[in-house]
Amino acid sequence: MEIILQQLAPTPLKDKITENSSDVWKKTLSFHKGEHVFIQAPSGTGKTTLIHILYGLRTDYEGEVHWDGKLLNGMNETQQAHLRAGFLSVVFQDLRLFSEFTTWENLEIKRTLTNTVAQQRVEEMLQRLGILEKKNALAKTLSYGEQQRVAIIRALLQPFDWLLMDEPFSHLDSVNIDKAVSLIAEVSAANNAGIILADLERNDYFLYHKKLFL
Amino acid sequence: MAWLSLCAGTTLLLLSVMIWWNFQELLYGKNENDSLGNSFIILSKSVTNDNMGRPDLTVFSQSEIIALSNAPQVQDVGVLTSNRFPAYIALNANMDFSSEIFLEAVPDRFIDKKPLEWNWQQGNREIPIILSREFLNLYNYGFALSQGLPQLSQSSIQALAFDLVLGSPELRETYSARVVGFSDRITSVLVPQSFIEFANEKYGRNAAAFPSRLILNVKDPSNTHFVQFLESKNYATNAEQLRWNKVRAVVEVIASATGLLAILLMGISVLVFVLFIELTIARAQQSLSLLLQLGYDPGYLRKFMMQRFIPLMLAAIVVAVIFAAIAQWLASIFIVRMNLQLPALPGFPVWIAVFLSIVLLVLQIRISVIKAMKSI
Numbered sequence: 001m002e003i004i005l006q007q008l009a010p011t012p013l014k015d016k017i018t019e020n021s022s023d024v025w026k027k028t029l030s031f032h033k034g035e036h037v038f039i040q041a042p043s044g045t046g047k048t049t050l051i052h053i054l055y056g057l058r059t060d061y062e063g064e065v066h067w068d069g070k071l072l073n074g075m076n077e078t079q080q081a082h083l084r085a086g087f088l089s090v091v092f093q094d095l096r097l098f099s100e101f102t103t104w105e106n107l108e109i110k111r112t113l114t115n116t117v118a119q120q121r122v123e124e125m126l127q128r129l130g131i132l133e134k135k136n137a138l139a140k141t142l143s144y145g146e147q148q149r150v151a152i153i154r155a156l157l158q159p160f161d162w163l164l165m166d167e168p169f170s171h172l173d174s175v176n177i178d179k180a181v182s183l184i185a186e187v188s189a190a191n192n193a194g195i196i197l198a199d200l201e202r203n204d205y206f207l208y209h210k211k212l213f214l
Numbered sequence: 215m216a217w218l219s220l221c222a223g224t225t226l227l228l229l230s231v232m233i234w235w236n237f238q239e240l241l242y243g244k245n246e247n248d249s250l251g252n253s254f255i256i257l258s259k260s261v262t263n264d265n266m267g268r269p270d271l272t273v274f275s276q277s278e279i280i281a282l283s284n285a286p287q288v289q290d291v292g293v294l295t296s297n298r299f300p301a302y303i304a305l306n307a308n309m310d311f312s313s314e315i316f317l318e319a320v321p322d323r324f325i326d327k328k329p330l331e332w333n334w335q336q337g338n339r340e341i342p343i344i345l346s347r348e349f350l351n352l353y354n355y356g357f358a359l360s361q362g363l364p365q366l367s368q369s370s371i372q373a374l375a376f377d378l379v380l381g382s383p384e385l386r387e388t389y390s391a392r393v394v395g396f397s398d399r400i401t402s403v404l405v406p407q408s409f410i411e412f413a414n415e416k417y418g419r420n421a422a423a424f425p426s427r428l429i430l431n432v433k434d435p436s437n438t439h440f441v442q443f444l445e446s447k448n449y450a451t452n453a454e455q456l457r458w459n460k461v462r463a464v465v466e467v468i469a470s471a472t473g474l475l476a477i478l479l480m481g482i483s484v485l486v487f488v489l490f491i492e493l494t495i496a497r498a499q500q501s502l503s504l505l506l507q508l509g510y511d512p513g514y515l516r517k518f519m520m521q522r523f524i525p526l527m528l529a530a531i532v533v534a535v536i537f538a539a540i541a542q543w544l545a546s547i548f549i550v551r552m553n554l555q556l557p558a559l560p561g562f563p564v565w566i567a568v569f570l571s572i573v574l575l576v577l578q579i580r581i582s583v584i585k586a587m588k589s590i
Binding site for chain 2: 077078083084085096109110113154158
């Protein structure tokens with residue numbers, strides 16, 4: 001599944017974007033399946049906005065986003081749901097867990113949507129990221145770092161061609177980052193999927209094919 | 215709260231449909247309910263000083279009967295056939311009690327409450343009689359008290375066996391007779407039509423005469439056109455009957471008003487339920503929008519939400535149906551005391567109302583859910 005961005009410019013940032021200030025905004029870009037893309041984005045340059053536009057949550061922009069030749073803006077709700085359930089996964093910056101549900105319930109909500117990952121595999125992932133003992137704790141009682149790991153595992157519980165990540169390791173120490181990176185790399189390789197990771201600072205978590213400055 | 219209001223609204227709607235339907239049953243139904251609904255009135259020509267002593271002027275000709283059946287509001291016209299032979303009635307056990315009487319017959323469809331024993335075939339020696347309740351009252355409160363005779367209840371009269379002596383002295387026969395019922399509708403001594411035809415043929419002294427009294431089935435006797443028609447022809451009838459019909463008209467208006475009120479209440483309770491749906495979805499808005507973000511299909515979520523509301527709605531309707539059924543059952547018991555009959559179960563208009571309520575509420579829930587989900 002190929003992503004093409006054409007002259008993309010979010011309406012709130014339109015005036016700030018000048019001809020050569022960004023590698024992404026107001027440019028024409030294409031990302032190919034399996035590519036690892038890093039987007040370095042200092043505060044206020046629209047990092048989260050870009051992730052939300054790619055995920056179809058925002059429509060206040062000029063230009064076009066194409067998923068596999070299909071205009072994202074032209075998809076109806078059901079088509080978008082189909083895209084999100086089977087081809088596109090995301091780790092939100094603000095995580096977006098169900099705070100009143102347990103870790104396990106949060107993961108089950110995602111897992112049962114496609115039912116492509118076994119429960120045993122989910123437990124194994126929890127084990128690898130060191131939060132298996134938090135399995136039955138309510139999401140709101142977890143630390144932010146723990147919630148971040150739950151959100152990462154949740155993003156891996158469906159088939160996907162692309163994984164979007166918005167500051168996915170901001171509250172993790174380097175040991176836990178390594179564990180998470182290795183899990184993500186493993187699952188996305190198994191899915192033959194591409195990665196788009198947006199963060200504030202330059203990093204080398206993955207072997208990036210493209211590094212862009214927002 | 216929303217559920218209770220929906221329950222109350224549906225109950226009221228069903229009850230009002232039931233009230234309306236029960237009135238229809240009482241007024242126009244096939245059940246043999248006494249003196250309700252389509253009014254029956256007895257019509258005769260006024261006896262005036264001019265036509266006194268000339269019986270041919272107080273009878274109805276064939277053309278007059280046809281004119282009457284085409285008169286406004288008139289639905290059916292029946293002839294009261296009277297005896298054309300002498301008749302005596304005597305108490306079987308006590309030959310001292312005897313009286314000359316007259317007999318009349320009307321077609322069975324005009325009889326208010328047809329008793330089971332109400333039939334006669336040639337060869338039967340026992341004649342069933344329906345007596346006007348007015349006659350019994352005249353006897354009990356007028357005659358018996360002044361003559362020192364015992365007052366008689368309906369059941370004791372029905373237990374008495376009478377001898378009915380028919381015909382002139384040269385051809386006289388005795389039948390046994392029994393009072394099998396009482397009528398509020400026809401002030402007469404009624405025997406089955408088949409019997410009076412047979413007896414007129416056998417014992418009758420003169421040729422078939424035109425009837426002097428008619429029974430009319432009239433939709434609304436208080437209708438002014440009908441009243442004017444009667445006046446123009448100088449026909450006499452019972453004014454009390456006309457007055458009762460005004461009461462009936464008022465009752466019908468009240469029944470319709472109840473229906474309107476119920477529809478209004480149903481509307482309000484549907485509104486409350488819709489608000490409840492919107493509130494529930496608004497409360498769940500964050501979760502729903504997160505589920506959408508995780509890739510859940512909006513159609514699936516709509517279905518999921520509808521599946522939460524539909525059982526609530528169905529439960530409200532089931533409770534309302536139970537209330538309606540209980541009310542109908544109580545009404546059917548209560549109404550028996552007034553010598554009327556109602557079915558013990560709600561009739562088909564109530565079920566149609568149930569069905570329509572379910573269809574409309576499902577549609578309304580669907581619309582509300584779709585609308586509320588759109589705003590997420």
